[in-house]
Amino acid sequence: MSKATNAADKQPAAPKRGNRPGEAAPVLGFTAAGFRRKLGRWYREHARELPWRGVDDPYATWLSEIMLQQTRVATVIGRYREFLLRFPTIHDLAAADEADVLALWSGLGYYGRARMLLRGAQFVECEMQGKLPRTAVELRTLPGVGEYTAAAIASIAFGESAAVLDGNVERVLLRLLGEAEEKSARARARLVATAQMLTPPASRGRAAKGNPPGDHNQAMMELGATLCLPRSPLCLQCPVMDLCRTRGEHATVARARMQSRTVSHLLALRKRGVATEVLLERRPRDAALMAGMLELPALPLDATEGREPALRLRHAITNTNYYVQIFTERVILEGQMAEPALEQSLLEKIPAAKADLRWTPTTKLVQLPLTGLARKTLQRLKVMAVPPFKIGSER
DNA sequence: AATTCGTGGCC
DNA sequence: TGGCCAAGAAT
Numbered sequence: 001m002s003k004a005t006n007a008a009d010k011q012p013a014a015p016k017r018g019n020r021p022g023e024a025a026p027v028l029g030f031t032a033a034g035f036r037r038k039l040g041r042w043y044r045e046h047a048r049e050l051p052w053r054g055v056d057d058p059y060a061t062w063l064s065e066i067m068l069q070q071t072r073v074a075t076v077i078g079r080y081r082e083f084l085l086r087f088p089t090i091h092d093l094a095a096a097d098e099a100d101v102l103a104l105w106s107g108l109g110y111y112g113r114a115r116m117l118l119r120g121a122q123f124v125e126c127e128m129q130g131k132l133p134r135t136a137v138e139l140r141t142l143p144g145v146g147e148y149t150a151a152a153i154a155s156i157a158f159g160e161s162a163a164v165l166d167g168n169v170e171r172v173l174l175r176l177l178g179e180a181e182e183k184s185a186r187a188r189a190r191l192v193a194t195a196q197m198l199t200p201p202a203s204r205g206r207a208a209k210g211n212p213p214g215d216h217n218q219a220m221m222e223l224g225a226t227l228c229l230p231r232s233p234l235c236l237q238c239p240v241m242d243l244c245r246t247r248g249e250h251a252t253v254a255r256a257r258m259q260s261r262t263v264s265h266l267l268a269l270r271k272r273g274v275a276t277e278v279l280l281e282r283r284p285r286d287a288a289l290m291a292g293m294l295e296l297p298a299l300p301l302d303a304t305e306g307r308e309p310a311l312r313l314r315h316a317i318t319n320t321n322y323y324v325q326i327f328t329e330r331v332i333l334e335g336q337m338a339e340p341a342l343e344q345s346l347l348e349k350i351p352a353a354k355a356d357l358r359w360t361p362t363t364k365l366v367q368l369p370l371t372g373l374a375r376k377t378l379q380r381l382k383v384m385a386v387p388p389f390k391i392g393s394e395r
Numbered sequence: 396a397a398t399t400c401g402t403g404g405c406c
Numbered sequence: 407t408g409g410c411c412a413a414g415a416a417t
Contacts, residue, residue, distance in 0.1 A: 064413085065413065067413095068412085068413040068414095069412090069413070069414045069415075070400090070401085070402090070411085070412055070413085070414055070415090071401090071402080071403090071412065071413085071414095072402090072403070072404080072411090072412050072413095073412085073413075074403090074404085075402075075403065075404090075412090076413090107401090107402070107403095108401080108402075109400080109401025109402045109403090110400055110401055110402085110414085110415090111400085111401080112400065112415080112416080113400095113414090113415085116415085116416090143415095143416095144414095144415065144416090145415085146414060146415045146416080147414085147415090148413075148414055148415085149413085149414075149415080152413065164413075166412090166413045166414075167411080167412065167413075167414085168412085168413065169413090183396090183397090184396085185396080217413090218413085221413050222413095224413090225412085225413080230410080230411070230412090231406085231410090255409085255410075255411085257409095258408065258409060258410090260407055260408085261407095262407075288399075288400080289399090289400070289401085290400090290401080312407095314407075314408095315401090315402080316401085316402070316403080316408095316409095317400085317401055317402075318399075318400070318401065318402090319399095321407070321408070321409090323407050371401085372401060372402055372403090373401090373402090376402090376403095
């Protein structure tokens, strides 16, 4: 089954049932209760064991949801554990330095998330007695907490009947209802309304029937992440295949074309006593991209002509593939050997204008807010150790 | 409403 | 030296 289909292939609407005229949400064609029951049974059987599941700590739920924004589960697992070891409570996080938080976030991307999480923790600590708000409406006021994340925390941590609509749920609903993807606020509102219709009410007490809203939300996402896949959905294993109008196809909006760029960076090393130091450049504090973080100095492309890079790698950032070449230079300190002629050193090619350069002992690298590219480069070239949470997480 | 923000892994 | 997209949010 191919993903992209013509919207005209849509099947006719199913008979009306369980919706009022004038309501924003589309017709389901089945009962919400029946859908929940099938989904819930499947989820209880097939849910992955993830470190943030079954954890009765709203702060941990908050952290996991921030980390999971646009980031794969497999990538988050190790980082989530590391982060909680270092900052076990909101109180600990609120007292942290931003650079230390960014260092833990290094390589995860979307660094604004880390800054907003820190600001949120400081706000909760100072203004809310260290307790997260318990409703989606209030959670929404925290920096970095949008509509999805507010509903996720409210439902998972506090049992509120607030539907989540992430990329997984959107895909599941579009296929289930036989609709085409549409990037308008109105289309999105319709899907939110649909998701809310399917979400169970808040449970009261332990005698409550049905799934807790938090489990239902996670089940919807789990379905999208493990069966209702973007390309080759596993419909035959799907617990709601009999309710689905498309069995795994939906029309999608065309994505923007990828760009590609070639860039060069310098890995300069020097010995200082027993220590090895590497030359790092700090990005401007007001930079739009990765503000204040550390990276290897950039080299003009024409400065490296005729030289062979120590490493070539591809580094994709959103819509751009960066084809990166790393050139190494070993600097000999005075008194040890003759200095290389400066005019042939790549160090001289670093644009001096706004360069904020520093020599940094390689043993300190782990604690610094490196960009993902700098971290990846330093690890590949064995200047920096691969931290424990990476090992074994790539399988 | 349309852009921008990072990265990794898979095909 | 492609393309795709993931438990989105801010501007």
